[in-house]
Amino acid sequence: MNSDIKKTIAELLDETSKHGVKLIAVTKTVPTEIINEAISCGVTAIGENRVQELLEKYDSLDKRNLEIHLIGRLQTNKVKYIVGKVDLIHSVDSLKLGSAIDKYAKICEKVQNVLVQVNVSGEQTKGGVAPDELEALLVSLSKLKNIKVRGLMCIPPAEKIPGENKRFFSLLNKMMVDNNNKNIDNICMDTLSMGMSGDYRTAIECGATMVRIGTKIFGKRNYTEV
Numbered sequence: 001m002n003s004d005i006k007k008t009i010a011e012l013l014d015e016t017s018k019h020g021v022k023l024i025a026v027t028k029t030v031p032t033e034i035i036n037e038a039i040s041c042g043v044t045a046i047g048e049n050r051v052q053e054l055l056e057k058y059d060s061l062d063k064r065n066l067e068i069h070l071i072g073r074l075q076t077n078k079v080k081y082i083v084g085k086v087d088l089i090h091s092v093d094s095l096k097l098g099s100a101i102d103k104y105a106k107i108c109e110k111v112q113n114v115l116v117q118v119n120v121s122g123e124q125t126k127g128g129v130a131p132d133e134l135e136a137l138l139v140s141l142s143k144l145k146n147i148k149v150r151g152l153m154c155i156p157p158a159e160k161i162p163g164e165n166k167r168f169f170s171l172l173n174k175m176m177v178d179n180n181n182k183n184i185d186n187i188c189m190d191t192l193s194m195g196m197s198g199d200y201r202t203a204i205e206c207g208a209t210m211v212r213i214g215t216k217i218f219g220k221r222n223y224t225e226v
Contacts, residue, residue, distance in 0.1 A: 001037040008217050009041045016211060019204050024069055024193070026214025028053065029221045032060040038217070039066060047071035047090070047212050051078040058085060071153075071193075071212055073127050076100040084108040090115045090153040090193050093129045095140045098147055105146035112146065115153040115193055118175065120168040126155055131175060138179055142186040151191030151209070152176050159199045169194050169206035 009025075016023045024047040027035050035046060039062050046061075048054040049072030061068070067087040074082075074091050082089070083104040092098050092114045105112040116137060119128030129137050134152075141149055152175060156168035176189050195203025197216035204211065215221070 001034060001041070005034075005038070005217060006041050009038060009043060012213060012217070013042050016204070021204055021208055022210045024071070024210055024212045025217055026071065026196075026212050027057075027218070028072075028214065030214075030218050032057045034218070036060075036062045045069060045087075045210075047214075051075075051081055054085070055081060080104045083112055084110055088113045088115065088150065088191075091117045091127060092141070092147075092149075093117045093119075093127050093137075095137060098137075098141045098144055102144040102146045110146065111148050113148050113150045114141075115151050115191060116141070116149060117153045117155075118172060120154045120171050121156050123157065128154065131171070134175055135179055135182065135184075138184055138187050142184050149187055149189060151189040151193065153193040155196075156194075156199075159202070162199075163202050165199045166202050166206060169199075169203050169208065173207040 012023055022045055024045045025038055025043045027046045028049045044065055045067040047069040069088045069090060070082055070086045071090045074089060074097060076097055079100040083101060101112050101114060117128040118131055118134055119126050120131065138149060152172050154168060154172045156165045159165050172194055173192060176192060180189055191210060192208050193210040194208045195211040197213050200211040200213060
């Protein structure tokens with residue numbers, strides 16, 4: 001592995017651990033041998049964007065002390081392939097998707113941990129439930145017995161000026177606090193997945209408990225990081 005990658009991982013793990021934040025290494029397009037080397041350097045959680053790519057890598061991953069997260073959009077017809085294989089699904093944004101996860105988790109005799117994705121910026125190209133529809137979705141999801149809503153996730157615009165996403169991250173934090181205070185049955189959230197390579201420090205300042213970092217670790221790839 002490139003010595004720069006090892007150094008970056010060490011620095012990020014040190015920085016995030018000081019704040020009690022989990023580092024999710026975003027591994028889209030990264031070969032499994034590089035992922036396993038990253039794991040040997042201390043990475044304990046990876047995030048994959050696409051179900052097919054995750055399945056192709058799954059058997060070759062060193063999973064002994066590894067959490068696997070699905071952080072990209074998830075279609076209902078692909079749910080059956082990943083329930084039971086991933087520790088956390090970050091991108092639930094509808095009752096339809098939540099119900100599909102619940103169905104297959106019941107078949108697997110598991111309770112699947114999920115995050116609800118919120119479209120904090122209102123961008124048409126981004127997934128996520130609208131902020132004013134979040135409470136209703138949480139109430140509906142709370143009735144499903146084989147999923148557990150652990151918190152919220154967002155993907156704001158790429159920062160052009162350092163700190164400009166603070167308003168989005170602060171909004172997501174406030175939404176989690178406000179909805180926890182509503183004491184919805186079966187909903188007690190403790191996880192905020194927000195912040196990527198360009199804005200993770202802002203996210204940490206605003207209460208992130210997980211940051212999703214790919215480009216800063218593995219370099220630029222031919223895709224838009226999630």
